[in-house]
Amino acid sequence: MELTDMPVEMLEEIFQYLGVEDMLNAWQAVGTEGRDVYWARMCRREGLAEPEIVGDSWRSVFQRHWNWRSGHFVRQDYDFQNFLDPTTFVSCKPTTQGNTMFLCDKNGKLNVINVLGTPKCIQTISGSDYLSVSGSKLLTCSDSVFRVHTLQQGRYHQILQVKPKDSIRSSSALSNEFLAFQDSTSAVRVVDLTSLKESNFILPESCHISSLSIFGNQLNVVYCKKSSFHLGRYNLKKRAPIQDYVLYQDRDRYGSPTELELRISSQLVV
Numbered sequence: 001m002e003l004t005d006m007p008v009e010m011l012e013e014i015f016q017y018l019g020v021e022d023m024l025n026a027w028q029a030v031g032t033e034g035r036d037v038y039w040a041r042m043c044r045r046e047g048l049a050e051p052e053i054v055g056d057s058w059r060s061v062f063q064r065h066w067n068w069r070s071g072h073f074v075r076q077d078y079d080f081q082n083f084l085d086p087t088t089f090v091s092c093k094p095t096t097q098g099n100t101m102f103l104c105d106k107n108g109k110l111n112v113i114n115v116l117g118t119p120k121c122i123q124t125i126s127g128s129d130y131l132s133v134s135g136s137k138l139l140t141c142s143d144s145v146f147r148v149h150t151l152q153q154g155r156y157h158q159i160l161q162v163k164p165k166d167s168i169r170s171s172s173a174l175s176n177e178f179l180a181f182q183d184s185t186s187a188v189r190v191v192d193l194t195s196l197k198e199s200n201f202i203l204p205e206s207c208h209i210s211s212l213s214i215f216g217n218q219l220n221v222v223y224c225k226k227s228s229f230h231l232g233r234y235n236l237k238k239r240a241p242i243q244d245y246v247l248y249q250d251r252d253r254y255g256s257p258t259e260l261e262l263r264i265s266s267q268l269v270v
Contacts, residue, residue, distance in 0.1 A: 003030050012038040020046070020066050033059055095133055104128050108142055112156065123155055135176030137193060146172065148179055148193060160191060173212035173219070178236050180219050182209050188221060190236060199239045203232060218242070 003011065003026075012034050015023050023042070027033055039058035048065055095102040099116040110128035114120045127142035136151040145163045149156035164170045164183050172181040176193070183189035186203040203209070207225040214220075214236070221232040228249045233242040 006030075008032060008034060016042065021070070024063070024066060095131060102131055102133065102138075104131060110140060125149070125156065132172070132174045134174045137174060137176050137179075139172065139174040139179065141172070144170065146170075146179065146181055148174075148191075150193075160193065160196060162189075162191065164189070171209050171212045173214045175214040175216075177217075178214055178219075180212050180214060180236075182212070185209075188212065188219070190219065190239075192236075199236075201232070201234050201241070222247070 006014075011027075011030060011032070015026050015034070016038070018026060033039075036058050039062050043058050043062050043065075046062070046065060048061055099114055101113045101115050101119075103111045103113060105111070108127055108129055110125040110131060111121050112123040112125065114122050125140060127145070127147070128140040129143075130139075130141040132139040138149040138151070138156050140147045140149070145161060147158055148160040149158050160179070162179075162181075164181060165187075166184045170182040172179070174180075179191045179193060180188055183200065186205055186207050186209075188201045188203070188209070190199050190201065191197070192199075201219070201221070203221065203223055204225055207223045207230075210222040210224055210229065212219065212221055217235060217237045219234040219236055221234070223230055223232065229247040230244060231247050232244045234240065235242050
Protein backbone atom coordinates (compact mmCIF):
# COMPACT_ATOMS: atom_id res chain seq x y z
CA MET A 1 0.00 0.00 0.00
CA GLU A 2 1.29 3.45 -0.94
CA LEU A 3 1.61 6.09 1.77
CA THR A 4 -0.86 8.30 -0.08
CA ASP A 5 -3.47 5.52 0.18
CA MET A 6 -3.13 5.05 3.94
CA PRO A 7 -5.68 6.51 6.38
CA VAL A 8 -4.47 9.55 8.28
CA GLU A 9 -4.51 7.65 11.60
CA MET A 10 -1.99 5.15 10.24
CA LEU A 11 0.22 7.92 8.86
CA GLU A 12 0.24 9.57 12.26
CA GLU A 13 1.43 6.34 13.88
CA ILE A 14 4.29 6.10 11.37
CA PHE A 15 5.36 9.75 11.14
CA GLN A 16 5.48 10.35 14.91
CA TYR A 17 8.81 8.49 15.06
CA LEU A 18 10.49 10.75 12.49
CA GLY A 19 12.66 13.76 13.25
CA VAL A 20 11.06 17.18 12.92
CA GLU A 21 12.33 18.03 9.43
CA ASP A 22 11.66 14.54 8.04
CA MET A 23 8.19 14.55 9.58
CA LEU A 24 7.20 17.85 7.98
CA ASN A 25 8.58 16.72 4.63
CA ALA A 26 6.68 13.43 4.89
CA TRP A 27 3.36 15.16 5.51
CA GLN A 28 4.03 17.48 2.59
CA ALA A 29 4.82 14.50 0.36
CA VAL A 30 1.52 12.72 1.11
CA GLY A 31 -0.46 15.94 0.62
CA THR A 32 -2.22 16.03 3.99
CA GLU A 33 -1.45 17.47 7.43
CA GLY A 34 -2.74 15.11 10.11
CA ARG A 35 -5.27 15.83 12.81
CA ASP A 36 -4.94 18.57 15.42
CA VAL A 37 -4.73 15.97 18.20
CA TYR A 38 -1.62 14.55 16.50
CA TRP A 39 0.08 17.96 16.30
CA ALA A 40 -0.82 18.64 19.93
CA ARG A 41 1.05 15.47 20.88
CA MET A 42 4.04 16.47 18.74
CA CYS A 43 4.09 19.96 20.28
CA ARG A 44 4.13 18.51 23.79
CA ARG A 45 6.96 16.21 22.73
CA GLU A 46 8.97 19.29 21.71
CA GLY A 47 8.00 21.15 24.89
CA LEU A 48 5.84 23.73 23.11
CA ALA A 49 3.01 25.64 24.79
CA GLU A 50 -0.59 25.46 23.66
CA PRO A 51 -1.82 27.93 21.00
CA GLU A 52 -2.46 31.40 22.39
CA ILE A 53 -3.51 33.13 19.18
CA VAL A 54 -7.25 33.10 18.57
CA GLY A 55 -8.11 30.60 15.83
CA ASP A 56 -4.60 29.15 15.84
CA SER A 57 -3.87 25.42 15.56
CA TRP A 58 -1.30 23.05 17.05
CA ARG A 59 -0.02 22.51 13.51
CA SER A 60 0.77 26.23 13.20
CA VAL A 61 2.53 26.26 16.58
CA PHE A 62 4.71 23.34 15.50
CA GLN A 63 5.50 24.86 12.08
CA ARG A 64 6.43 28.28 13.54
CA HIS A 65 8.73 26.63 16.06
CA TRP A 66 10.51 24.70 13.32
CA ASN A 67 10.72 27.76 11.04
CA TRP A 68 12.43 29.66 13.86
CA ARG A 69 14.83 26.84 14.68
CA SER A 70 15.78 26.27 11.05
CA GLY A 71 15.97 29.95 10.09
CA HIS A 72 13.13 29.63 7.57
CA PHE A 73 11.38 32.85 8.47
CA VAL A 74 10.92 36.24 6.85
CA ARG A 75 12.39 39.32 8.50
CA GLN A 76 10.40 42.51 8.11
CA ASP A 77 11.48 45.99 9.23
CA TYR A 78 8.73 48.45 10.10
CA ASP A 79 8.65 52.23 10.37
CA PHE A 80 6.04 53.40 12.88
CA GLN A 81 6.73 57.13 12.62
CA ASN A 82 3.52 57.71 10.65
CA PHE A 83 1.44 57.19 13.79
CA LEU A 84 3.99 57.24 16.64
CA ASP A 85 5.73 60.39 17.84
CA PRO A 86 9.44 59.66 17.25
CA THR A 87 10.32 61.84 20.26
CA THR A 88 8.18 59.69 22.57
CA PHE A 89 10.29 57.00 24.16
CA VAL A 90 8.70 53.56 24.17
CA SER A 91 8.40 52.62 27.83
CA CYS A 92 7.83 48.86 27.59
CA LYS A 93 9.04 46.03 25.39
CA PRO A 94 6.97 45.58 22.20
CA THR A 95 4.60 42.61 22.44
CA THR A 96 3.21 40.66 19.51
CA GLN A 97 0.17 38.42 19.11
CA GLY A 98 -0.45 36.99 15.67
CA ASN A 99 -0.45 39.90 13.22
CA THR A 100 -0.81 42.47 16.02
CA MET A 101 1.92 44.42 17.81
CA PHE A 102 1.41 46.34 21.06
CA LEU A 103 3.55 49.41 21.82
CA CYS A 104 3.35 51.60 24.94
CA ASP A 105 4.72 55.12 25.06
CA LYS A 106 5.99 56.99 28.11
CA ASN A 107 2.64 58.77 28.47
CA GLY A 108 0.85 55.49 29.12
CA LYS A 109 -0.84 55.21 25.72
CA LEU A 110 -1.01 51.74 24.22
CA ASN A 111 -0.94 51.51 20.43
CA VAL A 112 -2.51 48.39 18.89
CA ILE A 113 -0.87 47.96 15.48
CA ASN A 114 -1.73 45.58 12.65
CA VAL A 115 1.60 44.63 11.07
CA LEU A 116 0.16 42.56 8.22
CA GLY A 117 1.38 44.42 5.14
CA THR A 118 1.77 48.15 5.80
CA PRO A 119 1.61 48.77 9.58
CA LYS A 120 -1.62 50.44 10.68
CA CYS A 121 -2.63 51.61 14.16
CA ILE A 122 -6.11 50.15 14.65
CA GLN A 123 -6.72 51.18 18.27
CA THR A 124 -5.27 53.19 21.14
CA ILE A 125 -5.86 52.48 24.84
CA SER A 126 -5.02 54.92 27.63
CA GLY A 127 -3.53 54.00 30.99
CA SER A 128 -1.05 51.31 30.00
CA ASP A 129 2.22 51.28 31.91
CA TYR A 130 2.34 47.48 31.64
CA LEU A 131 0.71 44.96 29.33
CA SER A 132 0.31 41.24 28.84
CA VAL A 133 -1.51 39.31 26.11
CA SER A 134 -2.94 35.79 26.15
CA GLY A 135 -5.31 34.47 23.50
CA SER A 136 -8.14 36.97 23.10
CA LYS A 137 -7.36 38.73 26.40
CA LEU A 138 -5.26 41.86 26.93
CA LEU A 139 -4.13 42.98 30.38
CA THR A 140 -3.06 46.56 31.04
CA CYS A 141 -1.99 48.14 34.31
CA SER A 142 -1.61 51.74 35.44
CA ASP A 143 -1.47 53.21 38.97
CA SER A 144 -1.86 49.69 40.43
CA VAL A 145 -5.18 49.20 38.60
CA PHE A 146 -5.53 46.11 36.41
CA ARG A 147 -7.79 46.25 33.37
CA VAL A 148 -8.66 43.23 31.24
CA HIS A 149 -9.85 43.68 27.66
CA THR A 150 -11.26 41.03 25.35
CA LEU A 151 -10.97 40.95 21.57
CA GLN A 152 -14.32 41.34 19.80
CA GLN A 153 -14.70 42.03 16.08
CA GLY A 154 -11.10 43.18 15.75
CA ARG A 155 -11.08 45.58 18.72
CA TYR A 156 -10.35 45.26 22.42
CA HIS A 157 -13.17 46.03 24.86
CA GLN A 158 -12.70 46.35 28.61
CA ILE A 159 -14.48 43.68 30.67
CA LEU A 160 -12.82 44.07 34.06
CA GLN A 161 -11.19 46.69 36.26
CA VAL A 162 -9.77 45.66 39.61
CA LYS A 163 -7.28 47.00 42.14
CA PRO A 164 -5.25 45.09 44.76
CA LYS A 165 -6.14 45.72 48.39
CA ASP A 166 -2.59 46.75 49.27
CA SER A 167 -0.73 49.53 47.48
CA ILE A 168 2.15 47.30 46.41
CA ARG A 169 3.91 46.60 43.17
CA SER A 170 1.77 43.58 42.38
CA SER A 171 2.83 40.51 40.42
CA SER A 172 0.27 39.23 37.92
CA ALA A 173 -0.44 36.41 35.48
CA LEU A 174 -2.92 36.26 32.60
CA SER A 175 -4.42 33.43 30.59
CA ASN A 176 -7.40 33.37 28.25
CA GLU A 177 -9.58 32.24 31.18
CA PHE A 178 -8.05 33.70 34.33
CA LEU A 179 -6.35 36.75 35.82
CA ALA A 180 -4.24 36.24 38.95
CA PHE A 181 -2.53 39.02 40.88
CA GLN A 182 -0.96 39.68 44.25
CA ASP A 183 -3.73 41.15 46.40
CA SER A 184 -1.64 41.64 49.53
CA THR A 185 1.72 40.56 50.91
CA SER A 186 0.62 36.94 51.34
CA ALA A 187 -2.55 36.61 49.25
CA VAL A 188 -3.28 36.03 45.56
CA ARG A 189 -6.63 36.97 44.05
CA VAL A 190 -7.90 35.11 40.99
CA VAL A 191 -10.67 36.28 38.65
CA ASP A 192 -12.47 33.86 36.33
CA LEU A 193 -12.69 35.94 33.13
CA THR A 194 -15.79 34.08 31.94
CA SER A 195 -17.96 34.43 35.05
CA LEU A 196 -15.97 37.28 36.69
CA LYS A 197 -16.16 35.35 39.97
CA GLU A 198 -13.25 35.86 42.35
CA SER A 199 -11.33 33.52 44.64
CA ASN A 200 -8.32 33.88 46.91
CA PHE A 201 -5.30 31.78 47.78
CA ILE A 202 -3.61 32.56 51.09
CA LEU A 203 0.13 31.95 51.40
CA PRO A 204 2.12 31.56 54.62
CA GLU A 205 2.57 34.73 56.67
CA SER A 206 5.68 36.87 56.24
CA CYS A 207 6.38 35.62 52.74
CA HIS A 208 7.34 37.59 49.65
CA ILE A 209 5.76 36.67 46.30
CA SER A 210 8.38 36.48 43.54
CA SER A 211 6.32 35.52 40.47
CA LEU A 212 2.99 34.17 39.23
CA SER A 213 2.27 32.06 36.16
CA ILE A 214 -0.76 30.24 34.76
CA PHE A 215 -0.67 27.05 32.69
CA GLY A 216 -4.10 25.77 31.73
CA ASN A 217 -6.08 25.45 34.97
CA GLN A 218 -2.99 25.60 37.19
CA LEU A 219 -1.58 28.63 39.01
CA ASN A 220 2.09 28.58 40.02
CA VAL A 221 3.23 30.93 42.79
CA VAL A 222 6.94 31.29 43.55
CA TYR A 223 7.47 32.93 46.92
CA CYS A 224 10.24 33.51 49.44
CA LYS A 225 9.96 32.77 53.15
CA LYS A 226 13.00 33.57 55.26
CA SER A 227 15.93 32.13 53.26
CA SER A 228 13.94 29.58 51.23
CA PHE A 229 12.11 29.82 47.92
CA HIS A 230 8.92 27.80 47.57
CA LEU A 231 6.59 26.85 44.72
CA GLY A 232 2.87 26.75 45.47
CA ARG A 233 0.63 25.08 42.88
CA TYR A 234 -3.14 25.65 42.79
CA ASN A 235 -6.06 24.25 40.77
CA LEU A 236 -7.99 27.24 39.47
CA LYS A 237 -11.12 25.30 38.49
CA LYS A 238 -11.44 23.56 41.86
CA ARG A 239 -10.07 26.59 43.73
CA ALA A 240 -7.87 24.30 45.78
CA PRO A 241 -4.13 23.90 46.48
CA ILE A 242 -2.33 21.07 44.71
CA GLN A 243 1.14 21.10 46.23
CA ASP A 244 3.65 23.30 48.01
CA TYR A 245 7.32 22.43 48.12
CA VAL A 246 10.73 23.99 48.63
CA LEU A 247 12.63 24.93 45.46
CA TYR A 248 15.86 25.63 47.35
CA GLN A 249 16.88 26.86 50.78
CA ASP A 250 20.05 28.93 50.48
CA ARG A 251 18.80 32.26 49.12
CA ASP A 252 22.08 34.08 49.78
CA ARG A 253 24.00 31.50 47.77
CA TYR A 254 21.67 30.97 44.80
CA GLY A 255 19.86 34.30 44.59
CA SER A 256 16.30 34.65 43.31
CA PRO A 257 14.50 32.27 40.90
CA THR A 258 14.81 35.01 38.27
CA GLU A 259 18.59 34.98 38.58
CA LEU A 260 18.57 31.19 38.30
CA GLU A 261 16.32 31.47 35.21
CA LEU A 262 13.88 28.84 36.44
CA ARG A 263 11.38 27.61 33.85
CA ILE A 264 8.09 26.39 35.29
CA SER A 265 5.27 24.64 33.40
CA SER A 266 2.25 22.65 34.58
CA GLN A 267 4.41 19.54 34.96
CA LEU A 268 8.08 20.56 35.12
CA VAL A 269 10.45 22.88 36.97
CA VAL A 270 13.76 23.33 35.12
